[in-house]
Amino acid sequence: MSGQPLPPYPFNQDPDRTVSYRHPAPGQPSGPYTQPYAHPGQPAGGPPPWQQGELGPPMPPPRKKGRGWLFAIIAAVMVVLVGGGGVYAVSLLSGGGTQPEDVLPASTLAYVRVDLDPAANQKLALFGLARKFSATRDSFTGDDPRKALFELMRKDSRDLAKVDYARDVEPWIGDRIGFGVLAPRAGSNTPEAVLAVQVTDETGARAGLAKLNAGGEMKGLAFREDYALLASTQAAADGYAKAPPLAQNSDFAGDLKALGEPGVLSFWGNVGQIAKIAGGAVPTDQGTLEMIKNVRFAGALRFDTGYAELSGISRGAPVQGATDPEAVRLADLPDSTVGALSISGLGDAFGKQWPQLTKMAESSGGQAFTDFVTRAQQSYGIALPADLVTLLGKNLTVAVDEQGLDGDLPNVGAVLTTDPAKAQEVVAKLERFVADSGTAAPQIAKVAADGKLVLASSQDYAGRLAADGTLGDSETFAQAIPDADSATAALFVDLDKLEKYYLRSVSGEERANLQTLRAVGLSASQSGDTTSFSLRVLFN
Structure with missing residues (x-):
């Protein structure tokens, strides 16, 4: 970082x-x-x-x-x-x-x-x-x-x-x-x-x-x-x-x-x-x-x-993730983004850590975990860890948009930098699994683009996430995430765009203090066994 x-x-x-x-x-x-x-x-x-x-x-x-x-x-x-x-x-x-x-x-x-x-x-x-x-x-x-x-x-x-x-x-x-x-x-x-x-x-x-x-x-x-x-x-x-x-x-x-x-x-x-x-x-x-x-x-x-x-x-920590993860994708999001998280190399890291994760799950959950993995494979064709490695891909970016926050269903979406065709097959398997479990799940909008698959709560938002956005041109974003072009993990929250929701219940000095807060940015990168990070709190 x-x-x-x-x-x-x-x-x-x-x-x-x-x-x-x-x-x-x-x-x-x-x-x-x-x-x-x-x-x-x-x-x-x-x-x-x-x-x-x-x-x-x-x-x-x-x-x-x-x-x-x-x-x-x-x-x-x-x-x-x-x-x-x-x-x-x-x-x-x-x-x-x-x-x-x-x-x-x-x-x-x-x-x-x-x-x-x-x-x-x-x-x-x-x-x-x-x-x-x-x-x-x-x-x-x-x-x-x-x-x-x-x-x-x-x-x-x-x-x-x-x-x-x-x-x-x-x-x-x-x-x-x-x-x-x-x-x-x-x-x-x-x-x-x-x-x-x-x-x-x-x-x-x-x-x-x-x-x-x-x-x-x-x-x-x-x-x-x-x-x-x-x-x-x-x-x-x-x-x-x-x-x-x-x-x-x-x-x-x-x-x-x-x-x-x-x-x-x-x-x-x-x-x-x-x-x-x-x-x-x-x-x-x-x-x-x-x-x-x-x-x-x-x-x-x-x-x-x-x-x-x-x-x-x-x-000094052992290197667990991708040896050369790509930069985060936050700057390409729409400029109406109020919050986003982007992490690179998750797929590679998950694949490398699967044996250890399996051991930990089996030691705490016993036979139940093994039975779950076997049933997922036999009944739905979900191959672990391969399918999750595909889904997580080279980069995973999750975002929430300012538009829709007042509605019943906010604009929430994920951009998966991976093989879009293979990722869609994995998503279809997971949808069948959820449907058979009896869990009511909202319809997921999907847009496949060059080298990425977008999943979102609405088709309109999925389309906007698939296009190149201009969040990176925002002065607030640039100051909160100063190394967006090289960071391999980043979190951004625009508090000015959110404050109308959380200020409703506060008043007086507490309200004035909260209004002073402008945004929060956390960025991180890794080089060998060294991880560096920067956490910034911006003020009005």
């Missing part, structure tokens, strides 16, 4: 460092951009134990004993970034300096990173989008995303009510936060957690973090370069401060390089290792573990003035 590269961070520019990104956002010029990249490289000092202090960081207080406040940080950031309705422009690059992956240990299995001080034009995009939504509008009144996040969290926290951002937080808090999950210690089944908080004043940070974490589980504190590392014990924190950094983990480094710009929020995980650790809590069969043992994923969040984008990749 071909996702866009991800967004950036701060803005202390270094003219000597030039970095290029892969895909410019629509309407953005392509080419190299400069970004700062100064690694302080300060040696880690011997971290002293906790000391009580007066300051408190822009993070939620601990909830009794536990790590709930750590996850509240991530949740709050997602409210600000996603609820605020945006994604930092793809054309911007991150600021310089040490990243959380430069101080978290290389043994980290899952990682989330947030940058709260993006470049100036990124702030404009974020603040402009955030002000469109009632949940974040009042918080975004200045030009500091860190303050906006702090004020948003303070609304729901009694413990933060007496903390003043300008006096108690701003003097020592940095711009970046990283959270890592590691394998459990020997004799434990609970994964270890470590938090990296960028700081500008070690003394103030020690006091503030101690106050925030009083009574919590993160009892260890160490400093590495310009970050405070919080861990479950002091020994663990000291060890993480001296361990090789995550940035030197070859899998992590390779995945992040393939991902592109890491954006305001990025994440990474080793799925195989996580599944291994979680095996006791979440039973997983050996076959599944074998399939995912080398799988890793990475993703990032970006902003533009008109949309939010989540891009990601997964690597």
